[in-house]
Amino acid sequence: MNALLLLNSLEGFFFGSGKAHVVTGVALIILAGLALSLWRMDRRLGKLEEEARTDSH
Amino acid sequence: MRAVFQTLTTAGTVARLEWQLEWRQGHQLAAVGLFAVASVYVAFQASDQHTGAAAWTAMLWLVHLFSGFTAIGRLFDRERSNVRRYLQWTASPLGLILGKLFHAVLTTTALTAVVLGAFLLFLGWPQGIESPGKPGLLVLGAWLGGLSMTTTLVFVSAVASQVRSGSGALAAVLGLPLLLPQLILATRLTRGALADEPWTMLVEYPLFLGALGAGTATIACILFPYIWRA
Amino acid sequence: MKGGWNWFWKGGSILLLAYVIVRGFSTPLQPGLVSATPSQLTIAGQSVILTAVGQPFAETEDLPEAFEVVLRSGDQLIQTEVLEVSPHSVKISVNIPPSMPSRALDAYLFTPASGTLFLGNACFVEEAAKGDVPPAFIAGAPLPKAPELGFSFPYQPNIMESIRNLLWHVPMWFAMFFIMGLGFVASLAQLRTDSIQWDMRAEAAVKTGLVFGLLGLATGSLWARWTWGAWWVSDPQLNGALVTVLLYSGYLILRAAMGDDDRVGRLAAVYNVFAFVMLVILLMVLPRYTESLHPGKDGNPGFNSYDLDNSLRAVFYPAVIGWGALCYWMYTLRLRMNRCTHHLLSR
Structure with missing residues (x-):
């Protein structure tokens, strides 16, 4: 395993140390944060659109 | 048929108008020439005739690029506003842009001759490279590179002239990224011509430059009416 | 009904991307x-x-x-x-x-x-x-045995574990092409109709596309560091990508410089049409006819070397759909924001 780390740190990192799970976790957390913010923005825009619709009548 | 003839007449008139403007205002053409020669002289002083091919090429195209900007960058806001309004009402947009393009091509040709001539006069042939190289291709590359930059610049300055404040700076900001591909191709071609690389390796570059110039000129002609009558 | 479909594709894009992340990072690489x-x-x-x-x-x-x-x-x-x-x-x-x-x-x-x-x-x-x-x-030719590898990504020399970046880098550029194409169509329509509705679409598309272009550049740069050894190399494909992103930044600068001039829609549309034509030339035409390090170029269309493997395909296609849908979602949000702003200003 150490020989692999010396050979190429990316390969050793991914392959030997089990850090792939950490990378997966971080990426999923970022994705969840992005989804949450997009969803909130979507809802707020929905409200604004509703106001604009009643406004113009 | 008649429409084509009319467009060409307009183009001729606009080109002649530009030319007269150039002579009457005199200082414009002289300013560009002075800018080019002075820049080359700065390059010469900085390098003292010990320039390698890479630096030589880089300086050639920097001077060419900024001279081009000086000459073409304000092509669309030179006329006095009453002339401009007159053109706007009477001239067909296609004829107008063709005339401007024709004028820009002439200017670029003159500019290429001045810049390249001044370079060879002051800096001479780059160090560490056998003298003749491919002189024909060097000249062709400088001219085609200049032309394909110019057609893009004409479009950019047309767009920028519509912006009320600071259109000169805007032309530079919008123009530089658009000119990168032409400059990449042109510098590659110049280095190849200097180093006397075989034709088979270089033949695609003048073709690309020509195609890019013709392509941008065509798009400019198609889109210009939308800008002009806006 | 319409709301249901909306939540289906928006939530679906997120779920697809979650699948891509989990599958993309946990699948082993073939030896x-x-x-x-x-x-x-x-x-x-x-x-x-x-x-x-x-x-x-x-x-x-x-x-x-x-x-x-x-x-x-x-x-x-x-x-x-x-x-x-x-x-x-x-x-x-x-x-x-x-x-x-x-x-x-x-x-x-x-x-x-x-x-x-x-x-x-x-x-x-x-x-x-x-x-x-x-x-x-001399050795007798040994009989190769059929591998029993299970679900795993193909090994490629130099690329190795970084093949997982295929699920990020490539779909991000696809998404950018897609949304810039949408912006191009909107700008053409703007030139025909001179309507602010189309202008708002074009503006939203370019802004979203720029985000994905920048992400594509960043992931590409990271990939280049691992496979070619440098963060950036001079290559037709990379030059084209950089120029494209600069070009579209110019679009935003142009809009900002115009301020509230009422010709901004027309002029921006003209510039956007020009920019998209340049994008096609720079990223799809020029790199194919010049020598390039970038895979899928240099004369051969597509990216055949990766395309062969079924396990990679099973994650790559969801990634393309997921990133594309996410990009479109962001575009619709931007567009609705533009509409709200327009409504408030014109009240």
Whole structure:
């Protein structure tokens, strides 16, 4: 395993140390944060659109 | 048929108008020439005739690029506003842009001759490279590179002239990224011509430059009416 | 009904991307040979260690007899003896023949479960006459066994584990093309109709597309660092990508410079049409006709070398759809924001 780390740190990192799970976790957390913010923005825009619709009548 | 003839007449008139403007205002053409020669002289002083091919090429195209900007960058806001309004009402947009393009091509040709001539006069042939190289291709590359930059610049300055404040700076900001591909191709071609690389390796570059110039000129002609009558 | 469909595709894009992340990072890489030490062969009976990356190609209890290593010189195969096997390496002993067609040797490792592993130019022989390999040294061609690899990503030299970036870098550029294409159509419509509705669409598309262009540049730069050894290289594809992103930044600068001038829609549309034509020329036409390091270019369309593998395809296609849908979602949000702003300002 150490020989692999010396050979190429990316390969050793991914392959030997089990850090792939950490990378997966971080990426999923970022994705969840992005989804949450997009969803909130979507809802707020929905409200604004509703106001604009009643406004113009 | 008649429409084509009319467009060409307009183009001729606009080109002649530009030319007269150039002579009457005199200082414009002289300013560009002075800018080019002075820049080359700065390059010469900085390098003292010990320039390698890479630096030589880089300086050639920097001077060419900024001279081009000086000459073409304000092509669309030179006329006095009453002339401009007159053109706007009477001239067909296609004829107008063709005339401007024709004028820009002439200017670029003159500019290429001045810049390249001044370079060879002051800096001479780059160090560490056998003298003749491919002189024909060097000249062709400088001219085609200049032309394909110019057609893009004409479009950019047309767009920028519509912006009320600071259109000169805007032309530079919008123009530089658009000119990168032409400059990449042109510098590659110049280095190849200097180093006397075989034709088979270089033949695609003048073709690309020509195609890019013709392509941008065509798009400019198609889109210009939308800008002009806006 | 309409609301249901909306939540289906928006939530679906997020779920697809979650699947891509989990699958993309947890799928093992097929084993591939990366080095032979020592690579210079000088003495007879020299032992050489072949090292592999990716998932293990051997179990710890596997016997060396189950494995076979053959060195290829030109069109002839030289036999070796396998001494030891570990999950990621084999130790072999080579008897150097006195003569061989080429002194650069390729290595083939035949495994019972992982198929055949190959390393080009694995070793170089210091001294050998040019000629045929004497019969005593020649290996019988071993029968390759069908690999039982399960769900795993293909090994590619140089790319190795970083092949997972395919699920980020490529779909991001696809998404950018898609949304910029949408902006192009909107700008054409704007020029025909002179309507602010189309202008708002074009503006939203360019802003979203720029985000994905920047992400594409960042992931590409990271990838270039691993495979080519530099953060940035001068290459037609990379130049085109950078110029495209600068070009579209120019679109935003132009809009900002126009301020609340009422010709901004028209002028921005003209610029956007020009920019998209340049994008097509710079990213799709020019790189195909010039020499390029970038895969999928240099004359051959698509990215065939990756396309072959089914396991990669099973994650790549969801990634394309997921990123595309996410991009479109962001575009719709931007567009609705533009509409709200317009409504408030024109009240």
